[in-house]
Amino acid sequence: MPLEIALPDDHERFSLQDYIECLEEEGYDLSDHDDLIASAKHLKKLGNNKDFLIDRVFAELKKSLQFQETNIYAPEVLLLHTTNSYFIRANIWKPVTKVELQVPGYRYDVCHDHNFDILTIGYLGPGYRSRAYTYDSAACEGMLGETVNLTSEGVFTLTEGKVALYRAKRDVHIQLPPERLSVSINLIPKGDARNQAQLQFDESSGRICRYLNFSGAEAAVRLAGLLESRECLEGLVRIATQHPSAKMRALALVSQLSIAPESADTIWADMNTAQPLLVRHIVEAEVAQYGACMRTISSG
Numbered sequence: 001m002p003l004e005i006a007l008p009d010d011h012e013r014f015s016l017q018d019y020i021e022c023l024e025e026e027g028y029d030l031s032d033h034d035d036l037i038a039s040a041k042h043l044k045k046l047g048n049n050k051d052f053l054i055d056r057v058f059a060e061l062k063k064s065l066q067f068q069e070t071n072i073y074a075p076e077v078l079l080l081h082t083t084n085s086y087f088i089r090a091n092i093w094k095p096v097t098k099v100e101l102q103v104p105g106y107r108y109d110v111c112h113d114h115n116f117d118i119l120t121i122g123y124l125g126p127g128y129r130s131r132a133y134t135y136d137s138a139a140c141e142g143m144l145g146e147t148v149n150l151t152s153e154g155v156f157t158l159t160e161g162k163v164a165l166y167r168a169k170r171d172v173h174i175q176l177p178p179e180r181l182s183v184s185i186n187l188i189p190k191g192d193a194r195n196q197a198q199l200q201f202d203e204s205s206g207r208i209c210r211y212l213n214f215s216g217a218e219a220a221v222r223l224a225g226l227l228e229s230r231e232c233l234e235g236l237v238r239i240a241t242q243h244p245s246a247k248m249r250a251l252a253l254v255s256q257l258s259i260a261p262e263s264a265d266t267i268w269a270d271m272n273t274a275q276p277l278l279v280r281h282i283v284e285a286e287v288a289q290y291g292a293c294m295r296t297i298s299s300g
């Protein structure tokens, strides 16, 4: 269950600019949960302003070619402000349509964690509901197929004006559709947990069934292997030894195996001694899935 933050009644309205100035001038360390929670009173004031979001979006629409030009998210996400250390976004939660209801096996969302904290406020509408769980990410490796202990925390509803903190790599949820269109505003610090994979779980068993985030950097590393670009080898070796993300290190090793099969024995040996279990597991899963380097696996 996200941490619901009880705040005193407050009807003051902030503009987006007021909110950003408070965040930056009051010197919050947004990577610290206590500071993030201390900043929640300002998000509440922004949430009281029912004009800022539509004003902002329509200002962008008027410049139509620049509409959300830096937004890499789905159409349900509006990016409002971004810096090196955090970003602010609005999420739009649609109710389920009659057509969607008729699709066999239709799913609104999957059961997942986040690899970033989210300080959120219900801004408009009745709010999404979610079945909420927690888990201890330090007690698991994060390997596909691994089962974690999901502790059920009940159903959480982000009603209008409610403020809550979703903790990276701790809170797990599956969103349920709101009764009517709803909007939440999120403050998202760019914390260290971004280097861990975001996980999808099988809700009933707690089994880790998918890695959810897929970055441009990951695509570039995969592409280097696919194109067998020998000029990328040096960079891939550096990524495989130094990158903070286990998944990036693993993908860099997989690409090295594709580009330089003659060095496979050394790559596997180095990996087995220098890399944690999670990296080895991801490499083996990638190789098994995409069929590369099978000779090396069977001989090594």
Ligand SMILES: [Fe+2]
Binding pocket: 112, 113, 114, 173
């Ligand atoms: Fe989520």
